[in-house]
Amino acid sequence: xxxxxxxxxxxxxxxxxxxxxxxxxxxxxxxxxxxxxxxxxxxxxxxxxxxxxxxxxxxxxxxxxxxxxxxxxxxxxxxxxxxxxxxxxxxxxxxxxxxxxxxxxxxxxxxxxxxxxxxxxxxxxxxxxxxxxxxxxxxxxxxxxxxxxxxxxx
Numbered sequence: 001x002x003x004x005x006x007x008x009x010x011x012x013x014x015x016x017x018x019x020x021x022x023x024x025x026x027x028x029x030x031x032x033x034x035x036x037x038x039x040x041x042x043x044x045x046x047x048x049x050x051x052x053x054x055x056x057x058x059x060x061x062x063x064x065x066x067x068x069x070x071x072x073x074x075x076x077x078x079x080x081x082x083x084x085x086x087x088x089x090x091x092x093x094x095x096x097x098x099x100x101x102x103x104x105x106x107x108x109x110x111x112x113x114x115x116x117x118x119x120x121x122x123x124x125x126x127x128x129x130x131x132x133x134x135x136x137x138x139x140x141x142x143x144x145x146x147x148x149x150x151x152x153x154x
Contacts, residue, residue: 049139056143057150064151 047055088094134141 052137052139053143056140056145057147060144060147060149061151061154062147063144064148065154066151067148068152068154 085094089096
């Protein structure tokens with residue numbers, strides 16, 4: 001049996017489908033809306049208190065642990081280098097011109113003071129934004145601080 005589709009059936013079939021412009025859809029529905037939801041407000045509105053404390057504590061512990069490890073390595077490297085330099089100076093392998101060192105340090109301090117005055121507005125805006133974030137997400141922030149301290153201690 002052969003079935004033929006009439007023109008009227010084809011028109012009815014075309015009316016059931018809507019043509020969607022993908023670029024227009026992508027403009028109206030950004031990826032961050034799908035990931036973070038339509039409300040991009042404080043995290044406190046999205047998760048329970050226990051979840052926020054856990055997330056803050058885990059990220060804080062990881063940051064504190066890494067800070068501890070990197071800090072120990074850096075302190076060992078700087079202290080060891082300084083110790084070797086002092087041994088070499090004491091043994092006579094190296095002669096340090098302390099007047100030149102003092103002059104260079106003073107020059108660097110003046111240069112840093114000039115640059116610090118220029119960076120002050122940017123630093124102040126960063127501090128204000130950070131303070132506002134902490135105020136909006138106080139539970140998450142307190143979990144982070146607690147986890148950071150535990151990470152430093154472990």
